[in-house]
Amino acid sequence: MMKTDTYQHPDQQGYYGEFGGAYIPEMLHRNVAELKAKYLEIMHESSFQDEFQQLLKDYVGRPTPLFFAERLSKEFGASIFLKREDLCHTGAHKINNTIGQILLAIRLGKTRIIAETGAGQHGVATATVCALKGMECIVYMGEKDIERQAPNVARMRMLGAKVIPAISGSKTLKDATNEAIRDWINNPNDTHYIIGSVVGPHPYPDMVARFQSVISEEIRWQLKEKTGNELPTHVVACVGGGSNAAGAFYHFLDELAVQLVAVEAAGHGVHSGMSAATTQLGKPGILHGSKSLLMQTADGQVVEPHSISAGLDYPGVGPLHANLFASGRGLFLSATDDEALQAALHVSKTEGIIPALETAHAFAVLGRMNLKPTDSVVLCLSGRGDKDLATYIKELKLVD
């Protein structure tokens, strides 16, 4: 349980309640310790902030709109606002973090960037900022994800990144993360590892959450402009590792009146054996350098998850979210593959926005939230659906 007075920041050792820490082999110690010693100092430098804010504005296209979704609002009987992270350059929120981390890597004197990717969105966002800054870029991606996210693989290659398939285990995000960590162990001097979510050893979860926090920072003033109140009643976001949710929740974490709704991927159903609903199925455990909730066997072997959405196909969840779940601060719901597909189709037809499959999970729970007319709900529209067209075509039978 959380004993400190904030849900936002971990303690000195990187713990959010009982979750977090830095469970890393000694081979990574110097790099992680250097990052821990310097990340806050660098992030607070005015030259860093100037460059970061400028790039968010001119390159990413921030602030992203907060859109009042009139038809969805009517349907669900509440005011529903969509935070349009899908309009970020590269099509998802991931770039908020990669811009921040590449600027940090440059200040740490690193010349080579590695990243893991699931859906390919973080890989594309990393390849993009590497191209922008002329850095060498290597992206690890599960072999299975390379097959189901071909357009993003092509994008990364066009941007000059080398995409290396992870061929171990389930050949998805978890295994790509293992390979990226191994690369970092083998290249400790010139390489910075840009983790794409609020996972990994401390200080990564805090650092990534801070870079993504621009989402909720904007939501507050945008909502105030639109409604006169900067606090919504609900913030809804999908959670795999949890970076868009961390960003959307961040400035509301300690506003206890705001209900935070995290939506996990239930795959074929939470208890089907083909699911990625970590908080429902997981137990405390250690993966990728931090203690969190983890889907695992009784023997402590990590379970291979399933979700139709590559970005949510992860057996863990960031320690910030594990603490929100364990403390009861967050409400954790889940949506199945089919529910997400139907929600994607519905949102496309209702609002003229084709969402990413990940985001579609968040839309899928709106009907289950018992909303009232006075509620104002902000849903983080974390990414656009172009990358998922092949899946939509196949599953929704869109082509004769």
Place this chain on the structure above:
Amino acid sequence: MSRLKELFVRKNKRVLNVYCTAGYPKLDSTITVMQALESNGADIIELGMPYSDPLADGPVIQASGNIALANGMTIKVLFEQLKELRKTVSVPVILMGYMNPVLQYGLENFCAEAAAVGVDGLILPDLPEFEFETVYGAIIKKHGLDFIFLVTPETSEERLKKLDALSTGFLYAVSSSATTGSDQDFNAVEKYLLRLQKMKLVNPVLVGFGIRDKETFESASKYSNGAIIGTAFIKALENTKDIALSVKQFLSGII
């Protein structure tokens, strides 16, 4: 006196520690491999407990772990296999593994059972020193198990001293910051080992990662108390028809 301490009192040069994966190549080959290692001159056996996500290991050891897991190896099965360990194996035995399976088993039970079957120490590369000092170390020590920390060429002198002070048994010097099974430049390694030697550490030092033959073993042993061979040995067990023979052939090429 602990078995490791006793070993280093008796022999402090060219100590050979060989890593093998429990349940590899066959589920019930664990003890056979250990017996063959002892009778062919291994001084210490490091027994790997397979894990689905072994971050500090390279592809060869990971693959052996996957085979062991597919064979049905678990911590519970392993302790069952090790019940008669001390009837046939007398060299020090260290369990190496990752935190998650150990935590799921329960560290207290794990240490109690390890000590009961005659295991001498633990290597858990993803257990950081902060958590060791504040939570887990006391439990490990209570059961009389040695705990071995890893150090690398990038580990600062101050940190080296700290990890040396926290370790008992020996200190595991990773010869470069690399996953197991990587190649490397041995001149740089020699310089690093010389630096360790000059520090007058409390614990004996064994060198691991990249030791694969007589030459690299001798070279690593020159400035340390001995070395650890893992990947090369796992490779030697690949497709073996006769474990005892394969172990004998492999070790006769080293010592």
